[in-house]
Amino acid sequence: xxxxxxxxxxxxxxxxxxxxxxxxxxxxxxxxxxxxxxxxxxxxxxxxxxxxxxxxxxxxxxxxxxxxxxxxxxxxxxxxxxxxxxxxxxxxxxxxxxxxxxxxxxxxxxxxxxxxxxxxxxxxxxxxxxxxxxxxxxxxxxxxxxxxxxxxxxxxxxxxxxxxxxxxxxxxxxxxxxxxxxxxxxxxxxxxxxxxxxxxxxxxxxxxxxxxxxxxxxxxxxxxxxxxxxxxxxxxxxxxxxxxxxxxxxxxxxxxxxxxxxxxxxxxxxxxxxxxxxxxxxxxxxxxxxxxxxxxxxxxxxxxxxxxxxxxxxxxxxxxxxxxxxxxxxxxxxxxxxxxxxxxxxxxxxxxxxxxxxxxxxxxxxxxxxxxxxxxxxxxxxxxxxxxxxxxxxxxxxxxxxxxxxxxxxxxxxxxxxxxxxxxxxxxxxxxxxxxxxxxxxxxxxxxxxxxxxxxxxxxxxxxxxxxxxxxxxxxxxxxxxxxxxxxxxxxxxxxxxxxxxxxxxxxxxxxxxxxxxxxxxxxxxxxxxxxxxxxxxxxxxxxxxxxxxxxxxxxxxxxxxxxxxxxxxxxxxxxxxxxxxxxxxxxxxxxxxxxxxxxxxxxxxxxxxxxxxxxxx
Amino acid sequence: xxxxxxxxxxxxxxxxxxxxxxxxxxxxxxxxxxxxxxxxxxxxxxxxxxxxxxxxxxxxxxxxxxxxxxxxxxxxxxxxxxxxxxxxxxxxxxxxxxxxxxxxxxxxxxxxxxxxxxxxxxxxxxxxxxxxxxxxxxxxxxxxxxxxxxxx
Numbered sequence: 191x192x193x194x195x196x197x198x199x200x201x202x203x204x205x206x207x208x209x210x211x212x213x214x215x216x217x218x219x220x221x222x223x224x225x226x227x228x229x230x231x232x233x234x235x236x237x238x239x240x241x242x243x244x245x246x247x248x249x250x251x252x253x254x255x256x257x258x259x260x261x262x263x264x265x266x267x268x269x270x271x272x273x274x275x276x277x278x279x280x281x282x283x284x285x286x287x288x289x290x291x292x293x294x295x296x297x298x299x300x301x302x303x304x305x306x307x308x309x310x311x312x313x314x315x316x317x318x319x320x321x322x323x324x325x326x327x328x329x330x331x332x333x334x335x336x337x338x339x340x341x342x343x344x345x346x347x348x349x350x351x352x353x354x355x356x357x358x359x360x361x362x363x364x365x366x367x368x369x370x371x372x373x374x375x376x377x378x379x380x381x382x383x384x385x386x387x388x389x390x391x392x393x394x395x396x397x398x399x400x401x402x403x404x405x406x407x408x409x410x411x412x413x414x415x416x417x418x419x420x421x422x423x424x425x426x427x428x429x430x431x432x433x434x435x436x437x438x439x440x441x442x443x444x445x446x447x448x449x450x451x452x453x454x455x456x457x458x459x460x461x462x463x464x465x466x467x468x469x470x471x472x473x474x475x476x477x478x479x480x481x482x483x484x485x486x487x488x489x490x491x492x493x494x495x496x497x498x499x500x501x502x503x504x505x506x507x508x509x510x511x512x513x514x515x516x517x518x519x520x521x522x523x524x525x526x527x528x529x530x531x532x533x534x535x536x537x538x539x540x541x542x543x544x545x546x547x548x549x550x551x552x553x554x555x556x557x558x559x560x561x562x563x564x565x566x567x568x569x570x571x572x573x574x575x576x577x578x579x580x581x582x583x584x585x586x587x588x589x590x591x592x593x594x595x596x597x598x599x600x601x602x603x604x605x606x607x608x609x610x611x612x613x614x615x616x617x618x619x620x621x622x623x624x625x626x627x628x629x630x631x632x633x634x635x636x637x638x639x640x641x642x643x644x645x646x647x648x649x650x651x652x653x654x655x656x657x658x659x660x661x662x663x664x665x666x667x668x669x670x671x672x673x674x675x676x677x678x679x680x681x682x683x684x685x686x687x688x689x690x691x692x693x694x695x696x697x698x699x700x701x702x703x704x705x706x707x708x709x710x711x712x713x714x715x716x717x718x719x720x721x722x723x724x725x726x727x728x729x730x731x732x733x734x735x736x737x738x739x740x741x742x743x744x745x746x747x748x749x750x751x752x753x754x755x756x757x758x759x760x761x762x763x764x765x766x767x768x769x770x771x772x773x774x775x776x777x778x779x780x781x782x783x784x785x786x787x788x789x790x791x792x793x794x795x796x797x798x799x800x801x802x803x804x805x806x807x808x
Numbered sequence: 809x810x811x812x813x814x815x816x817x818x819x820x821x822x823x824x825x826x827x828x829x830x831x832x833x834x835x836x837x838x839x840x841x842x843x844x845x846x847x848x849x850x851x852x853x854x855x856x857x858x859x860x861x862x863x864x865x866x867x868x869x870x871x872x873x874x875x876x877x878x879x880x881x882x883x884x885x886x887x888x889x890x891x892x893x894x895x896x897x898x899x900x901x902x903x904x905x906x907x908x909x910x911x912x913x914x915x916x917x918x919x920x921x922x923x924x925x926x927x928x929x930x931x932x933x934x935x936x937x938x939x940x941x942x943x944x945x946x947x948x949x950x951x952x953x954x955x956x957x958x959x960x
Contacts, residue, residue, distance in 0.1 A: 570891030574913035578826035
């Protein structure tokens with residue numbers, strides 16, 4: 191349409207017909223359409239940020255809190271179990287040592303109290319007892335009988351100790367006093383760490399002592415052979431802090447331990463030393479201690495903290511890794527979902543924008559309608575005057591006697607021509623008025639053939655300038671159909687416009703418009719076939735997509751056919767396309783005789799009344 | 809009908825002048841006014857058979873004028889003649905009581921044809937009304953004076 195071109199190519203239109211009342215202003219505010227892309231992207235990135243933060247707050251934080259809570263709880267539980275187990279271990283080992291010492295003290299006591307001194311001072315007897323005691327395991331290294339003055343009465347053992355006098359030895363007095371005595375480790379005459387068990391018996395008013403040296407190898411292996419992991423060690427210290435067995439790492443037997451053993455108590459205790467603590471002598475270690483009552487030795491089980499809790503820490507580490515991996519995956523999924531959502535929102539926004547564009551397009555069309563109506567009206571008035579003037583002249587000519595035949599002929603011819611041309615103008619203005627009326631949407635009965643002819647009329651001039659001829663082939667038996675003429679007009683104008691444009695570069699061509707009623711399908715088949723350049727196979731699939739255009743940027747919105755498709759579908763019809771490159775394109779439309787029920791229902795009562803009233807021809 | 813009294817209402821003075829000449833030469837008694845207000849005044853003063861009314865006029869427009877004419881309750885038919893080609897306005901005019909609708913520009917013969925139609929309609933209405941009155945007079949002669957006095 192010529193008017194359309196004017197509207198789309200300029201921002202401000204003032205149409206003024208000289209000396210007349212009409213002045214139509216039309217301003218299209220393009221600026222409102224051009225949204226700043228920078229602000230737009232900022233809006234989306236803000237939306238993205240908000241969504242992400244919200245999802246993180248709602249999902250990640252609770253997950254992490256629960257995860258960390260469970261982890262802390264579990265660690266506490268596992269550690270207390272670990273501590274219990276180390277405590278029961280030290281108790282168990284303590285019991286074994288205690289039993290060992292008690293067993294051997296009892297044996298010696300039994301021997302002392304069941305045999306007389308005179309019997310035991312016989313080396314053969316003592317030898318027998320020594321052998322009996324060591325029969326299963328070598329548990330004592332020597333055995334001796336000592337009189338009240340500290341002299342050896344008999345001795346069986348690897349050392350030559352018969353002439354030794356023990357009256358000054360520290361254990362002698364203790365043994366004489368207490369009756370039974372187990373010594374700490376000492377070097378003594380044999381110059382190697384050992385300890386003795388001494389039992390005192392009073393026979394005929396005189397005390398004597400049965401003394402045995404415990405096989406320190408056997409005893410020490412009882413403690414030293416206990417292996418706990420890589421860093422664990424078990425050892426005994428006496429109440430003065432002297433190692434009674436060799437620890438695996440922290441010293442040797444008979445050496446002073448680097449810590450004070452503390453006072454005696456019954457319970458087994460567990461201590462955890464974290465960080466360096468020079469006073470305690472431990473750092474990053476867990477220790478379990480229990481006191482033996484006789485002698486007062488302390489059994490210490492000690493292990494590096496990190497090793498003792500390796501399993502717990504490992505489990506902890508695994509859970510934390512799992513937890514944080516989960517958190518990370520949630521974060522990633524959140525970001526992806528948010529991105530997807532934002533892209534959906536963007537898509538919806540674009541769709542809304544498209545709809546807006548379509549509305550603007552419709553608004554534009556309505557303005558054109560208004561403009562057309564105004565123009566038509568204002569042209570009709572002078573036309574009416576011209577025709578009345580002509581009639582006056584004709585009337586006058588009828589009553590005036592003029593002999594000049596040539597003048598009469600010429601006048602008549604001119605008058606006829608004035609009539610013909612005025613009527614031509616009338617056809618144009620009436621078509622414009624009809625066009626304008628159809629920019630308002632309404633449902634009415636339409637004689638499709640006549641309707642198409644009017645549309646062809648409207649487009650004929652433009653087609654002619656492009657060397658294109660219309661070939662209408664209309665089914666005269668077509669019944670009137672019920673539809674929306676404004677929307678149909680838009681579709682037909684669009685299709686014809688496209689068909690005309692398809693002939694660009696071709697000197698001439700045709701547009702065939704065919705209508706065929708189909709009683710079976712209860713509708714009309716309308717075909718628009720052109721001889722234009724055709725559409726390639728790749729493009730034909732996208733042809734009804736919004737914003738798809740092969741025209742240069744700024745020349746086409748790409749909305750035309752998409753709008754046609756939407757309109758025809760809404761009116762209960764169908765539109766298909768066939769095309770051959772360089773041969774032409776054929777659009778096939780199907781329109782039902784009647785409107786789809788849901789469209790009818792949406793019509794107001796007023797519309798229904800309008801339907802029943804006859805259409806008035808202008 | 810030769811001698812019919814026609815009131816032409818159109819804001820285009822040249823048009824009303826021309827139309828007056830044409831219709832007068834065809835035997836009609838034509839009065840022309842150029843706005844709705846004058847038309848109403850004229851109708852109050854004189855009797856007319858047919859009013860030819862333009863829809864789009866400055867001041868009182870055609871539809872308002874038509875409503876005013878109808879309010880007067882005369883035996884006058886109104887013919888709409890306008891360059892404004894909206895069906896809606898045409899329908900509205902006919903609903904209000906216009907006889908018919910004719911779009912400008914039109915041939916003088918077309919207009920004459922419509923005017924004749926309008927006159928016949930008016931004539932028929934008038935006759936029917938008269939008959940009804942006569943009927944009433946026959947039925948109750950006492951009311952006769954009242955009836956005829958009432959008719960303006």
